[in-house]
Amino acid sequence: MSTTTESAPTPQPTSRPLWRRLIGFNLLTAVLLGVAGYYIGWLIGHHFGGGHSYKYESEADENDVALLLGYLGGVVGFLIGLGFANYPISRLLGRPASLREKEEEGIGRYFGLCTDHKVVGIQYLVGIGVFFFVGGLNAMLIRTELLHDTPTVVGPNQYLTLVGVHGSMMMGMMTSGILGPFANYFVPIMIGARRMAFPRIEALTFWLLMAAGFILMSTIFFGGFPTGWTGYEPLNDQAVMGMDSYIIFFALVGISMCLLGLNMLVTIITMRAPGMTWGRLPIFVWSVFATAVLMVLAAPTLIGTLAMSALDRTINTSFYVPGGGGSSYLFQNLFWFFGHPEVYILALPGFGIVLELLPVFTRKPLWGYRLAVSGMLGVSLMSFFVWQHHLFVSGINADLRPFYMLSTEIISIPTGFIFMCFMGTLWKARITFAVPMLFCLAWAFNFLIGGISGVALSDVPTDTQLHGSFFVMAHFHYTIMGGLIFSFFAAIYYWVPKMFGLRFNERLAKTHFWLMFLAFNSTFLPLFALGIKGMPRRVSSYAENLVGLNTWVSISAFVLGFSMLIFLFNVVYSLIFVRKPAEADPWHSKSIEWHLPTPVPVQNFDQIPVFDSDPYDYGTPLPIGAAASSPAGA
Amino acid sequence: MSAPKQTEMSEPNHARRFTILWLVACLIGVPIVIWVIGPELGPGTGTDQAAGQSTDATVLSAVATPVFLLVVVYLVYAVIFFRQPSDGALEGPAVRGDAKIQTTWIAVTSAIVLAVAIFGTVRLEGASGAGSGSGPNPLTVPSGPRLPVQVIAQQWAFTYRYPTYGGVETPHLVLPVNTTIELNVTSLDVIHSFWAYQLGVKADANPGVNNVAFVKPTRIMGFEVRCAELCGIWHGAMFDPHGKVVSVPAFKAWITAARVAYAPATAVLPPYSKTYLPEPTRRGG
Numbered sequence: 001m002s003t004t005t006e007s008a009p010t011p012q013p014t015s016r017p018l019w020r021r022l023i024g025f026n027l028l029t030a031v032l033l034g035v036a037g038y039y040i041g042w043l044i045g046h047h048f049g050g051g052h053s054y055k056y057e058s059e060a061d062e063n064d065v066a067l068l069l070g071y072l073g074g075v076v077g078f079l080i081g082l083g084f085a086n087y088p089i090s091r092l093l094g095r096p097a098s099l100r101e102k103e104e105e106g107i108g109r110y111f112g113l114c115t116d117h118k119v120v121g122i123q124y125l126v127g128i129g130v131f132f133f134v135g136g137l138n139a140m141l142i143r144t145e146l147l148h149d150t151p152t153v154v155g156p157n158q159y160l161t162l163v164g165v166h167g168s169m170m171m172g173m174m175t176s177g178i179l180g181p182f183a184n185y186f187v188p189i190m191i192g193a194r195r196m197a198f199p200r201i202e203a204l205t206f207w208l209l210m211a212a213g214f215i216l217m218s219t220i221f222f223g224g225f226p227t228g229w230t231g232y233e234p235l236n237d238q239a240v241m242g243m244d245s246y247i248i249f250f251a252l253v254g255i256s257m258c259l260l261g262l263n264m265l266v267t268i269i270t271m272r273a274p275g276m277t278w279g280r281l282p283i284f285v286w287s288v289f290a291t292a293v294l295m296v297l298a299a300p301t302l303i304g305t306l307a308m309s310a311l312d313r314t315i316n317t318s319f320y321v322p323g324g325g326g327s328s329y330l331f332q333n334l335f336w337f338f339g340h341p342e343v344y345i346l347a348l349p350g351f352g353i354v355l356e357l358l359p360v361f362t363r364k365p366l367w368g369y370r371l372a373v374s375g376m377l378g379v380s381l382m383s384f385f386v387w388q389h390h391l392f393v394s395g396i397n398a399d400l401r402p403f404y405m406l407s408t409e410i411i412s413i414p415t416g417f418i419f420m421c422f423m424g425t426l427w428k429a430r431i432t433f434a435v436p437m438l439f440c441l442a443w444a445f446n447f448l449i450g451g452i453s454g455v456a457l458s459d460v461p462t463d464t465q466l467h468g469s470f471f472v473m474a475h476f477h478y479t480i481m482g483g484l485i486f487s488f489f490a491a492i493y494y495w496v497p498k499m500f501g502l503r504f505n506e507r508l509a510k511t512h513f514w515l516m517f518l519a520f521n522s523t524f525l526p527l528f529a530l531g532i533k534g535m536p537r538r539v540s541s542y543a544e545n546l547v548g549l550n551t552w553v554s555i556s557a558f559v560l561g562f563s564m565l566i567f568l569f570n571v572v573y574s575l576i577f578v579r580k581p582a583e584a585d586p587w588h589s590k591s592i593e594w595h596l597p598t599p600v601p602v603q604n605f606d607q608i609p610v611f612d613s614d615p616y617d618y619g620t621p622l623p624i625g626a627a628a629s630s631p632a633g634a
Numbered sequence: 635m636s637a638p639k640q641t642e643m644s645e646p647n648h649a650r651r652f653t654i655l656w657l658v659a660c661l662i663g664v665p666i667v668i669w670v671i672g673p674e675l676g677p678g679t680g681t682d683q684a685a686g687q688s689t690d691a692t693v694l695s696a697v698a699t700p701v702f703l704l705v706v707v708y709l710v711y712a713v714i715f716f717r718q719p720s721d722g723a724l725e726g727p728a729v730r731g732d733a734k735i736q737t738t739w740i741a742v743t744s745a746i747v748l749a750v751a752i753f754g755t756v757r758l759e760g761a762s763g764a765g766s767g768s769g770p771n772p773l774t775v776p777s778g779p780r781l782p783v784q785v786i787a788q789q790w791a792f793t794y795r796y797p798t799y800g801g802v803e804t805p806h807l808v809l810p811v812n813t814t815i816e817l818n819v820t821s822l823d824v825i826h827s828f829w830a831y832q833l834g835v836k837a838d839a840n841p842g843v844n845n846v847a848f849v850k851p852t853r854i855m856g857f858e859v860r861c862a863e864l865c866g867i868w869h870g871a872m873f874d875p876h877g878k879v880v881s882v883p884a885f886k887a888w889i890t891a892a893r894v895a896y897a898p899a900t901a902v903l904p905p906y907s908k909t910y911l912p913e914p915t916r917r918g919g
Contacts, residue, residue: 156867228864234841235824235866322842322911328825329840363718364726371736393827394838395819395845398769402755409747409754416743419705420736426712428648430724433717441709448705452698459754461690461762464836465677468827468862532675534831536862539870543858588723619728 025083026112034211037077042070064314067222067241071248075211082207083113087200113207115199118600121185122499123206125492128173128180131213133564135169138162140561143554149547151540159540161224161242165216168229168246170480171342172253173213175295177484178349179260180206182491183288185499187264189593189600190282192273192609197266205260212252219245228538230339233320233331237312244313247306254303254338257345261295264288275611282591282615283366286373287352290380291345297384298341305334329396336387344383346480348376350447350487351418354440357494358425360589361437365616367424368417375417382411392463401460408458415451419444434587435509439490442517446482450475453528471531474524482520489516489567497582500575501598508570515563522556591615652711659703667699668692677834680857680879682850684834686762690754697750764848767819767828767837770908776848780816783809784906787819787826787839790868792859801906802893807859807877810885811851819845820909827863830877836862844908851879 022028045066079085090097109119110126141162145153154162188196196202219225223240231250236243268289272281281289308319309331318324320331351372359366366372385407392401422444431437453475456462466472489512497503526549535546542550574580585594592609593600675695676688718724757763759774784795786803795803807830809815819828821839828847829836832855837847857879861872880888893900904910 156870160864160867160869226864226866230864232825232864235864238824238866322840327842329843332825362716362726363724365728365730367729368731368736371731391838393767393836394825395767395769395840395843398767399773401758402751405754405758406751409751413740413743413747416739420739423705423708423712424729424731424735426708426716427729428645429712429716429726430718430722431713431716441713444705444709448702452702455698455750456691456694459690459694459750460758460766461687461754462676462694464683464763464766464834465687465691465831467836468829534677534829534858534860536829536860536870538864541870541873543873543875616730618725620725621728 021108025081025086026108027082028111030078030081030112030207033081034074034078037080038070038074040077041068041073042066044073045069062241064241064244064310067244068248068310068314071215071244075208075215075248075252078211079204079207084200084204084207113200113203115195115203116602117184117188117196117199117202118499118602120202120206121181124176124180124184124209125182125499127206127210127213128177131169131173132177133568134213134217135166135173136561136564138166138169139557142166143557145540146542146550147554149542149544149550154540156540157224157226160226160228160538161220163538164225164228164246165219168216168249169213171229171346172216172250173209174480174484174488175253175257175342175345176205176209176260177346177488178353178491179264179288179291179295180209182284182353182495183264183349186495186593187267187285187288188271189596189604190285190591190615191268191271191276192592192605192611193267193271194604194608196263197271198263201259201263205256205263208252208256208259212249212256215245215252216249219243219249230335231306231309231331232335233309233312233326233328234322236309236331237321244310247310247313251303251306251310254299254306257295258299258303261292261299264292265296268292273608273611277611279369280611280614282356283369283372284349284352284356287348287355287376290376291348291352293380294341294345294348294383298338298345301334302338302342305331305338329391329394332391332394333388333396336390337384339390340387341383343476343479344379346484347447348379350443350483351376351379353487353491354443355418355421355425356591357436357440357490358422359616359618360494360587360591361432361434361440362425362429362618363432364425364427364429364619366421366614367427368421369614369616371417372421375414375421378414378417379411382407382414386411389458389463392460393467405458405460409455412451412454419448434493435504435506435513436490436494436587438510438513438517439486439493442513443483443486443490446478446486446520449525450478450482453478465534466531468536469531470527470535470537473537474527474531477524477527482524486517489513494587495593496575497586498593498598498600501582502575503580503582503586504574505570505578508566508573512563512566512570515566516560519556519560519563523553523560526553526556589615590617648711648715652708655711656700656704656707659707660700663699663703664696667695671695677831680832680851680853680855681765681834682761682852683765683848684832685852686757686760687765687834690757690762693753694750697746701746761850762834765834765836767845767847770844770846772846772848776814776850778814780814780848781810782816782818783807784908785817785819785828785837785839786822786910787828787861787865787872788822789824789866790861790872792826792828792861792872792874795903795906796889797906799889800893800900801903802889802896802900803903804892804896806874807857808885808888809849809851809877809879810882811854811879813882814848814850817847817849818908819847822910824865825863826861826865826872829860829862830857831860832857833877838863842909842911853879854881855879 087097145159219242222242224242225239225246227235231246311317312319318326320326355372388404389408457466493509530549535542672692675691677684679685782797786793793803793805794807795801819837819839821841826839828839833849835847835849837845857877859874859877861869
């Protein structure tokens with residue numbers, strides 16, 4: 001994917017015929033070995049299961065053991081096919097092992113294990129993008145079903161599977177929505193490093209995530225799953241084999257997330273260039289750091305929780321099954337101990353993107369850098385102390401509810417820091433309304449609504465009505481879609497000219513923004529009203545008097561889906577057909593990534609840079625004495 | 635880049651203008667939230683719990699409105715007045731922060747948060763919070779006599795047992811007015827959530843757990859019961875619009891009739907218990 005003719009020529013691989021290049025450790029081999037691994041695992045499971053289920057209450061053709069082992073075998077085969085076993089095996093055999101993989105080859109390196117962090121970033125961007133669209137299509141189908149108040153288009157079982165796949169896809173795959181593409185690509189550059197700390201693990205996180213995505217989609221072959229993305233027990237235990245897809249999917253996402261976070265932490269802590277002190281770290285890197293802490297600490301809980309689920313489903317343990325002495329509370333408690341940090345794993349990188357882009361488009365330094373950093377770290381820390389607000393009406397630890405109410409409301413203080421910095425940076429700014437900036441402004445509006453609506457959910461008496469209703473759904477779509485996805489698009493429009501060396505069609509991009517922003521609000525604002533009027537989440541049949549609002553929401557959702565097609569069209573049109581080269585620094589940014597050649601050389605820097613300031617050196621210094629002119633109404 | 639110097643003299647006093655705009659927006663917005671939107675926010679006034687929650691929703695919205703307007707008015711103001719001239723490449727002022735403003739911001743947001751949390755805690759221990767599922771041993775129990783009613787959830791229906799009336803089990807919930815009801819919510823299979831919208835009650839139904847909520851209806855009315863926790867394919871169909879709050883004599887008449895009508899079923903029911911663990915279906919445990 002080398003881009004422009006003017007740019008530095010990528011070293012061409014020794015010309016080999018195409019058929020020869022298809023043989024070797026690449027995606028094709030990986031898929032073949034993945035299929036083989038699946039059948040090996042499935043056969044082993046079948047052998048031990050004796051051709052029928054361990055669970056005598058299930059139907060005879062269900063064998064959870066075979067499916068779980070099949071999935072695991074498939075993943076192992078997939079990874080071996082990609083070449084992840086080469087390095088450890090070479091080392092075991094005492095042969096010299098390649099430290100860097102496929103960093104010099106052309107387009108082929110995007111289809112295999114590559115340790116170049118820039119290639120991994122682009123792999124992530126495309127891979128996650130595909131799954132984002134699959135998740136979005138599910139949402140379209142959900143909204144089609146909700147045009148009627150009784151199940152019509154899809155049956156109730158398929159409906160729940162759609163809801164579950166949509167939720168899991170977005171919550172699972174998009175956890176790396178910003179860290180995957182943009183942190184992998186830009187964090188090493190921003191801190192002046194030549195690579196990530198663990199390049200092979202970096203590639204592993206991506207390919208694990210891709211395997212996870214396909215496993216989640218394969219649930220439709222096994223009957224789907226009825227639990228939504230939360231996978232609550234004992235419904236989980238009761239469900240058909242499709243549930244195993246969910247378990248393996250989320251466990252793989254958890255492993256990927258944990259490794260990604262670890263890699264980011266080590267890179268940021270140990271590989272900063274001279275002069276890149278903690279106080280000069282770009283705010284985006286700080287947000288990645290805060291997110292990575294959450295990933296490393298929260299994801300293992302998820303993996304363990306799901307492992308116990310898998311044991312319950314296969315070898316009849318009873319961690320979560322009350323009939324055997326387990327507790328349905330245990331799963332909820334463990335799941336949300338992961339699940340709430342997870343929400344901030346989604347939100348925090350968005351904070352970073354927005355604050356990183358804001359100085360560029362306001363021509364001002366970031367206002368309140370330290371406040372922003374402490375806000376992010378504060379959110380990161382606090383997010384481990386709020387999880388039981390998901391269980392306010394569950395009856396668990398009812399006496400602790402005032403504590404969780406307080407901690408949940410306290411987390412709005414560090415979040416407020418981010419808004420303070422946002423507003424401070426806008427003060428007397430020189431705003432250019434480029435597309436990334438439009439998305440940043442929309443982020444502030446959306447996340448504000450998301451945050452304010454959260455107050456009603458953090459308060460136990462009002463949450464009594466709103467818990468489990470469409471209000472909650474609207475709330476977290478405002479924070480995640482309005483927060484993460486809007487900043488995701490801001491990052492795409494901002495950084496893709498660097499990553500691909502090509503520019504987007506501006507008119508299409510602006511159309512995409514306006515349509516998306518308006519349709520997003522038109523879709524999700526009425527959902528608050530629906531929730532207040534008593535519509536529960538995840539239902540395919542609902543009260544008749546809510547049909548009108550639901551129809552409005554569905555039509556808006558289709559417009560929102562259409563706005564994504566405009567984006568897709570823009571990608572195809574601008575990046576594949578028109579291929580207009582981007583300027584070297586189209587936004588006049590002072591951040592270091594814009595001062596490297598495009599495409600960025602494999603080693604990033606000829607010489608490791610030395611930093612003497614943070615990247616927000618914008619603006620005209622105030623004349624002495626005018627410094628007292630305060631940035632916000634004092 | 636040689637940007638022209640900021641001519642501070644000719645700039646309007648943005649701080650003052652913005653503050654005035656914000657105050658005006660609050661003067662318009664807060665009354666609208668309190669008197670126009672507020673009454674629509676809660677589940678009505680049919681019970682002490684619903685009425686309390688409606689008040690809470692209005693209070694929280696009224697507190698949140700100035701914060702919301704602060705940011706929105708500011709964004710609109712900034713977008714209008716702090717733009718780059720279309721042909722310009724001007725730099726903004728190189729201000730990197732202001733300790734006084736930051737401290738004020740932290741202090742004000744902390745104060746709001748603490749006030750909201752204290753308000754919520756006080757209301758939680760009062761009538762508003764009594765409608766939420768509070769576990770088997772609620773910290774605060776309403777004084778006076780209570781009518782215990784058990785809510786039994788299963789896939790995919792709620793049924794109701796009246797232990798003080800011979801443990802009769804009915805398919806619809808009927809409650810006497812002006813009586814404190816103790817709802818004991820439990821489940822026979824997966825997690826459900828008992829949501830009686832107009833009563834202001836929501837309590838998860840967990841298998842093997844007794845989750846208690848209290849409600850005191852103050853008006854004769856009908857109400858709807860829904861399930862609020864995903865419990866399988868017919869989760870959406872766990873919807874019963876036939877709940878009733880009736881006068882005390884009408885309730886007495888109804889329950890007497892129900893005891894007679896359901897007597898054959900009552901005879902084969904398991905004895906009343908706070909929880910009913912499902913039959914063990916596992917080998918191990």
